[in-house]
Amino acid sequence: MFRLIEKLVLWENANNRTVLDEAHAEILKSTGGHPPPIYDPFCGGGSIPLEAQRLGLEAYGSDLNPVAVLITRALIEIPPKFAGQPPVNPAAKSKMSGKGMWTGARGLADDVRYYGQWMRDRAFERIGYLYPKVKIPKEHGGGESTVVAWLWARTVVCPNPACGARMPLLRSFVLCSKTGKKAWIEPLIDNECKTVEFTVKTGEGAPPESPKIGRGAKFRCLVCRETCPDQYIKDEGAGGRMGAQLLATVAEGRRDRIYIAPCAFGEGA
16 A cells, blocks of 8 residues: 555656556455545645546535636546547647547647637737837846736825925835845935836845835835825825836746846836
């Protein structure tokens, strides 16, 4: 039994039919040929019903979260309906070298990849211009890359009449806290012009102290250090006087995400 478990836990044996059949045979031996159904009342992403099904057991699952139910049904109900069937997409015809090639849900997976890419291409034709690529700085290899996200902050005018700077309402300056991949935004403060811009820092060091103070919507102005009460911010929001400022752009890198400062390409990019 322990020898069999050692085989099952190996990642490379996830789809090893010989090992799975051996485990199923052991289950039948232990249950007199009548294995009980497996039920997970809080199935979440469906991992337990899926693993039970892979071992040849009758699996059931339920959850109060409709998204979890949808994911589980997609995992354990749809694949068996198309098990062993070849794909139907036009591009698959050139791949059909034999019936044995489309074992399990491989045919269904090929169709999902093909039509998913087809939908992505059609969407890009219609709205791709809304998602322009960004130029990568030379220190990151140069060229262009696909934007993953634009990071923005809400802003309000500092209540200090002697200041009037646009205050970014930020909880944290941290972009990535992973060891060896740390990145954060650092404010560039112009006290004469009463403006705040941002640059991206990586490597050793630490991000500046957050301008957020305690609980609620209470922030400190980065220019004059005036504390802005939460009621003032709420009133600015209710009056439609809030603005927005681009903090950084997140782009796809070769291995990791790349964080680019707004000043590297302009806020209109």
